[in-house]
Amino acid sequence: MHDLPAPIRPQIADMPGSRIRQVSEGAFHRPGLVPLWFGESDRATPQFICDAASRAMREGHTFYTPNRGIPELRQTIATYLTGLGRRAIDVERVNVTASGVSAIMMIMEAIVDPGDNVVLVTPVWPNCSDAVEAMGGEARRVALVPTDAGWTLDLDRLFAAVDARTRGILVNTPGNPTGWMARGEDLRAILDFCRAKRIWLIADEVYERLVYDRAVSPSPLDVAGPDDPVISINSFSKAWCMTGWRLGWMIAPPALGDTLGKINEFNMSGATTFVQHGGIAAIREGEPFVAEIVAQYGRARDMVIQRLRSLPRVRMPMPEAAFYAFFQVDGIHDSLALARRIVNEAGVGLAPGIAFGPEGEGWLRLCFAASLPKLGDALDRLAKQLA
Amino acid sequence: MHDLPAPIRPQIADMPGSRIRQVSEGAFHRPGLVPLWFGESDRATPQFICDAASRAMREGHTFYTPNRGIPELRQTIATYLTGLGRRAIDVERVNVTASGVSAIMMIMEAIVDPGDNVVLVTPVWPNCSDAVEAMGGEARRVALVPTDAGWTLDLDRLFAAVDARTRGILVNTPGNPTGWMARGEDLRAILDFCRAKRIWLIADEVYERLVYDRAVSPSPLDVAGPDDPVISINSFSKAWCMTGWRLGWMIAPPALGDTLGKINEFNMSGATTFVQHGGIAAIREGEPFVAEIVAQYGRARDMVIQRLRSLPRVRMPMPEAAFYAFFQVDGIHDSLALARRIVNEAGVGLAPGIAFGPEGEGWLRLCFAASLPKLGDALDRLAKQLA
Numbered sequence: 037m038h039d040l041p042a043p044i045r046p047q048i049a050d051m052p053g054s055r056i057r058q059v060s061e062g063a064f065h066r067p068g069l070v071p072l073w074f075g076e077s078d079r080a081t082p083q084f085i086c087d088a089a090s091r092a093m094r095e096g097h098t099f100y101t102p103n104r105g106i107p108e109l110r111q112t113i114a115t116y117l118t119g120l121g122r123r124a125i126d127v128e129r130v131n132v133t134a135s136g137v138s139a140i141m142m143i144m145e146a147i148v149d150p151g152d153n154v155v156l157v158t159p160v161w162p163n164c165s166d167a168v169e170a171m172g173g174e175a176r177r178v179a180l181v182p183t184d185a186g187w188t189l190d191l192d193r194l195f196a197a198v199d200a201r202t203r204g205i206l207v208n209t210p211g212n213p214t215g216w217m218a219r220g221e222d223l224r225a226i227l228d229f230c231r232a233k234r235i236w237l238i239a240d241e242v243y244e245r246l247v248y249d250r251a252v253s254p255s256p257l258d259v260a261g262p263d264d265p266v267i268s269i270n271s272f273s274k275a276w277c278m279t280g281w282r283l284g285w286m287i288a289p290p291a292l293g294d295t296l297g298k299i300n301e302f303n304m305s306g307a308t309t310f311v312q313h314g315g316i317a318a319i320r321e322g323e324p325f326v327a328e329i330v331a332q333y334g335r336a337r338d339m340v341i342q343r344l345r346s347l348p349r350v351r352m353p354m355p356e357a358a359f360y361a362f363f364q365v366d367g368i369h370d371s372l373a374l375a376r377r378i379v380n381e382a383g384v385g386l387a388p389g390i391a392f393g394p395e396g397e398g399w400l401r402l403c404f405a406a407s408l409p410k411l412g413d414a415l416d417r418l419a420k421q422l423a
Numbered sequence: 424m425h426d427l428p429a430p431i432r433p434q435i436a437d438m439p440g441s442r443i444r445q446v447s448e449g450a451f452h453r454p455g456l457v458p459l460w461f462g463e464s465d466r467a468t469p470q471f472i473c474d475a476a477s478r479a480m481r482e483g484h485t486f487y488t489p490n491r492g493i494p495e496l497r498q499t500i501a502t503y504l505t506g507l508g509r510r511a512i513d514v515e516r517v518n519v520t521a522s523g524v525s526a527i528m529m530i531m532e533a534i535v536d537p538g539d540n541v542v543l544v545t546p547v548w549p550n551c552s553d554a555v556e557a558m559g560g561e562a563r564r565v566a567l568v569p570t571d572a573g574w575t576l577d578l579d580r581l582f583a584a585v586d587a588r589t590r591g592i593l594v595n596t597p598g599n600p601t602g603w604m605a606r607g608e609d610l611r612a613i614l615d616f617c618r619a620k621r622i623w624l625i626a627d628e629v630y631e632r633l634v635y636d637r638a639v640s641p642s643p644l645d646v647a648g649p650d651d652p653v654i655s656i657n658s659f660s661k662a663w664c665m666t667g668w669r670l671g672w673m674i675a676p677p678a679l680g681d682t683l684g685k686i687n688e689f690n691m692s693g694a695t696t697f698v699q700h701g702g703i704a705a706i707r708e709g710e711p712f713v714a715e716i717v718a719q720y721g722r723a724r725d726m727v728i729q730r731l732r733s734l735p736r737v738r739m740p741m742p743e744a745a746f747y748a749f750f751q752v753d754g755i756h757d758s759l760a761l762a763r764r765i766v767n768e769a770g771v772g773l774a775p776g777i778a779f780g781p782e783g784e785g786w787l788r789l790c791f792a793a794s795l796p797k798l799g800d801a802l803d804r805l806a807k808q809l810a
Contacts, residue, residue: 039678041652042621043590044533053685080483090477098468098667100461134521134669134691141690145557146431150537166689170532172559203430234429265428280485280696282521282669291426298440302553303528304521308695309667 047169054162055391059375063385070406070414071385073375075161075212075360076279077405081314082325085276088317092310101309103300104293105132105285109312113285116319120251122258128290129262132315133300134307136242136271136284140206141167142299143238143267143286147203148173154238155197155205157189159362159392159399161212164240176202179395180216182353182364187216195229204236205229210243210253213362213392213401215355217247220254227256230265239268242284243358245275245326248334253357263289274359275326276318283307283315329405333359336404336411343415344402347422359405362389365422368398375400382417434556441549442778446762450772457793457801458772460762462548462599462747463666464792468701469712472663475704479697488696490687491680492519492672496699500672503706507638509645515677516649519702520687521694523629523658523671527593528554529686530625530654530673534590535560541625542584542592544576546749546779546786548599551627563589566782567603569740569751574603582616591623592616597630597640600749600779600788602742604634607641614643617652626655629671630745632662632713635721640744650676661746662713663705670694670702716792720746723791723798730802731789734809746792749776752809755785762787769804 056073063069104110110130117125133139140163148154150172156164158177165175178194180187194205205226209218218226223239230237237256244253260266271284288296300306340361344350352363368374371388378400379385389399404411443460450456491497497517504512520526527550535541537559543551545564552562565581567574581592592613596605605613610626617624624643631640647653658671675683687693727748731737739750755761758775765787766772776786791798 039650039676041618041650041676041678042534042623044679044682045536047536048533048682048686051685053681054688074487076487081480081485083481086477086480086485090473090480093468093473093477094470096467098473098665100463100666137689137692146435147429149432150559163689163692166685170686170689172537231428236429263426263428278485279487280693282691282693282695289426289428291428292431294440295431295435298438298553299435299557301441302524302550302557303690304669305524305550306667306669308669308698311695311698 047172051166051169055372056387058372059379059388060385063379066379066383068383069379069385070383070410072403072406072414073385073387075403076273077277077329078407078410079277079329081277081281082322084321085278085314085318089310089314092313097309097313099309101306101312103297103306105130105307106309106312109316112316112319117257117287122255123261125257125287126262126290128293129287131286131288131293131296132307132312133284133286134304135282136240136269136273137163138304139269139284139286140164140240142296142303144168144171144173145299146295147236152201152203155194155202157194157207157211159213159389159396160208162391164206164208165393177393177395180214184353186354186356187214189218189222191222191225194226198233198235202235204238206238206240208240210246210357212243212358213360213387213396214353215358215360215362217253217356220258223254223256224259227260227264227266235265237266239266241268242271242274244270246330246333246359247357248330248337257287263291272315272318276322277329278314278318281311281314283311333405336406336408339408340402340404340411340415343419347419349422359403361402361404362399364399371397371399378418378421382421384414384417434559438553438556442759443774445759446766446775447772450766453766453770455770456766456772457770457797459790459793459801460772460774462790463660464664464716465794465797466664466716468664468668469709471708472665472701472705476697476701479700484696484700486696488693488699490684490693492517492694493696493699496703499703499706504644504674509642510648512644512674513649513677515680516674518673518675518680518683519694519699520671520673521691522669523627523656523660524550525691526656526671526673527551527627529683529690531555531558531560532686533682534623539588539590540586542581542589544581544594544598546600546776546783547595549778551593551595552780564780564782567601571740573741573743574601576605576609578609578612581613585620585622589622591625593625593627595627597633597744599630599745600747600774600783601740602745602747602749604640604743607645610641610643611646614647614651614653622652624653626653628655629658629661631657633717633720633746634744635717635724644674650678659702659705663709664716665701665705668698668701670698720792723793723795726795727789727791727798727802730806734806736809746790748789748791749786751786758784758786765805765808769808771801771804
């Protein structure tokens with residue numbers, strides 16, 4: 037960092053930064069571009085959620101809130117999660133956060149000392165490992181195994197990666213970029229292991245509603261009690277199309293609540309007040325919308341898989357959940373270069389697999405949370421490009 | 424932390440948490456309470472700002488933004504700061520953040536390795552030291568000296584606190600809780616010192632518009648060039664009554680921009696989209712509002728100072744800026760207990776001085792960003808209580 041007038045930490049200086057943005061920057065305003073690189077729907081937030089936030093603003097909900105969130109939202113989240121058919125969630129376990137990623141960073145601040153490690157199931161979206169490394173920790177990667185049927189997790193390898201300096205296991209399920217969904221019995225085994233080792237099981241479950249053969253994905257919350265070492269992270273971004281709102285939550289043991297509030301104080305001092313009111317409306321009135329987008333994404337998934345798999349150079353495990361097609365292209369060893377070539381030559385914006393770790397090299401991620409015509413157009417172009 | 428199912432870091436476990444909230448919790452809904460404990464106005468956000476955010480939402484501005492903020496807001500901030508009569512600020516130096524506190528935390532992530540230290544001018548609001556300590560650093564405190572005329576900074580003591588592990592000097596000017604305002608020549612001397620030592624000068628300037636004898640407080644940005652080791656933190660919270668919005672910014676060297684964007688990615692992934700549109704309206708249309716609240720707070724300051732100073736046990740340096748009366752009560756050695764007694768017996772919510780560091784013990788902070796009748800009522804009660 038020779039241009040800087042004073043030093044910054046090597047950990048931070050050495051981070052590569054988003055490889056997705058390295059593809060998108062400069063190409064964003066390309067005419068005719070079909071951007072499928074980011075993890076967000078092309079649909080704006082439903083109007084009833086916007087209306088609730090606007091109303092809250094007008095009514096003067098513009099002051100600081102408690103660090104753990106306004107009581108009404110915390111209760112609404114507790115009721116919602118309990119209604120998903122898992123074990124009941126008490127409001128004392130609910131911590132509102134200004135996004136899922138903010139929750140992950142705050143957890144790493146809580147548990148990771150320099151030299152500690154957190155074991156991650158990979159490939160995984162890069163912010164998880166960046167947050168560990170920002171705290172001076174090691175992000176220890178255990179790769180899922182791709183098969184034509186889907187992705188599989190080797191529990192023996194996962195547990196073998198844990199050592200005396202491991203402070204937690206982070207499982208992003210359903211997973212970004214893979215669409216992998218942890219099985220209930222695997223989550224139970226991981227929970228038992230974490231209990232015995234006294235390490236945290238951190239579950240990033242922001243895609244839990246974007247599932248195609250059931251109502252909600254398996255979760256550690258199916259089996260964990262309130263005092264188990266489980267922190268479940270969630271977000272309004274994906275199920276309610278609220279990426280730009282920056283609102284999420286954590287379910288954590290009640291004994292951790294004061295600590296999480298304290299950490300939130302010097303990170304964010306709470307989530308945006310009227311955004312929290314929008315979150316209440318999203319949960320209370322949003323089920324028809326969630327059903328509608330899941331149906332849409334399900335149709336998109338079917339089409340995208342069928343068409344990608346028909347390409348001779350493409351190999352793709354079935355994404356069981358979430359809204360990504362993560363596929364391998366035969367003969368490719370530089371996914372960043374390929375993604376750049378595709379955006380420049382075909383006008384389709386994809387995320388390079390290397391963005392999700394070394395085990396993603398040679399792969400590409402396509403977000404299918406877009407209209408069928410738009411996806412069809414992108415697939416036509418991709419088919420030519422990858423021919 | 425015997426109740427936790429897995430460990431958390433000692434640094435985090437040992438943090439005391441907000442002493443202000445230790446006073447306010449449980450007492451918040453006391454009938455007849457006059458709450459002057461938090462650093463926020465009792466006025467809601469002006470309607471024109473709410474309208475701009477609502478309009479942006481309706482227009483579909485609900486997607487992710489660039490980590491460093493939407494270009495229009497960055498340009499608006501650059502133009503606004505340049506218009507304050509300091510050196511011109513180029514848009515490449517502007518980084519939008521989801522609050523001032525988030526900016527401080529991200530800076531500490533960028534510069535503080537375990538064993539490093541940051542020198543703080545104190546007493547100061549607690550999140551500054553918490554952020555340093557969360558990164559494993561030492562918050563090294565240099566106390567302002569109270570005199571009847573005001574607070575004074577001893578530059579020799581400040582510079583003597585810097586050693587080989589110092590990564591920055593943090594100056595909150597105008598200061599919370601003191602109302603101290605750094606003099607231009609002091610800031611110039613600190614900048615020269617930081618340049619020579621290659622350490623960062625971090626200026627938290629969120630109260631820069633709440634000044635009573637000029638248009639804006641002295642700033643390192645008066646004299647620093649773009650490539651100087653200066654990071655200036657600001658926020659929409661105080662000047663535009665937007666505490667609940669969570670929106671702020673940092674002015675930093677252009678060479679640090681990519682790094683700050685990268686750090687923002689795994690902390691927040693940008694500020695709330697339509698909130699950023701509210702920020703544009705606040706700056707573009709907000710000058711009459713800023714003038715109005717500064718006039719109001721100026722009248723409040725005069726009354727509060729006159730009345731507090733008339734109490735025999737009270738000693739109070741003149742707050743030159745910001746919206747706090749920070750005063751010492753003769754014979755008091757437990758400000759937390761006193762603040763609790765005052766809320767319980769007099770129904771007035773104040774912040775205990777200990778919340779701002781050991782050098783604040785024996786002091787209390789009153790936020791005078793409230794209507795004159797409300798302040799008059801609180802002062803009547805305080806006069807009786809402290810008689």
